Amino acid sequence: MSPQDSNKSTAPAQRPQWRPSTSRLAVIIASALVGLALMIGAAPLDGWWESVLIELGASVLLLAPLAYIEDFLRRSFGELNATLRSSVVGLSAVRNLLPSGERRTAIFDELLTAVIDRARDGDFPTTQIGALLDGDSDDRTVALAAMTGNPSLVDDAAVLRSIRRPASANEQYYALCAASAAWSTQLGTDQQARILLAIDDDDHRRGWIKEDPHRQQIAARLRATPPSPASRNP
Secondary structure (H helix, E strand, O other): OOHHHHOOOOOOOOOOOOOOOHHHHHHHHHHHHHHHHHHHHOOOOOHHHHHHHHHHHHHHHHHHHHHHHHHHHHHOHHHHOOOHHHHHHHHHHHHHHOOOOHHHHHHHHHHHHHHHHHHHOOOOOHHHHHHHHOOOHHHHHHHHHHHHHOHHHOOHHHHHHHHHOOOOHHHHHHHHHHHHHHOOOOOOHHHHHHHHHHHHHHHHOOOHHHHOHHHHHHHHHHHHOOOOOOOOOO
């Protein structure tokens, strides 16, 4: 229960109004002005130059909404991370609004690092994790991030499934992270062997792990750790 729940007011809660940061606002305004200037400047021209300036102006104009969206998403993480469900919503929004690339990956990691940190504090019950594991790839990715922060939440069957049959690179990466976090404390020798076999199978079939240096590094670390019975730390 939040502090607001224990001391409710009859007046509706007012969220602080979101505004872009000063630097981001400058980028948005500059992009819009430059894009408009290029398109207006193309008006008196003919032929090739007109086409080039119009296309260039339109491309620059697109930078303005993208900068706005990115700033909004970053500043909304405080609210998005309030619960596991809202973290899933945030992850899906980032996937749908931003193009694939390093910038989107960095925002994914910011969002999921917050989930990991909260899981370390013991904020998430196993029932919530179980519900997420029955969902889509974004649901499972958030659940796996929570397992990474709190290995006692690890579901070895879910980790194995997301290594073998991930619906996204993110899902497979966080499955490997969860396996690594729980390797010596929550996973027995049979479970460890099945995970290593799943990694080997991926190398021979999909090749997703060996094509990504981050996942490859985790896989190499797991292979280098001799299988041992779980210590089952509380």
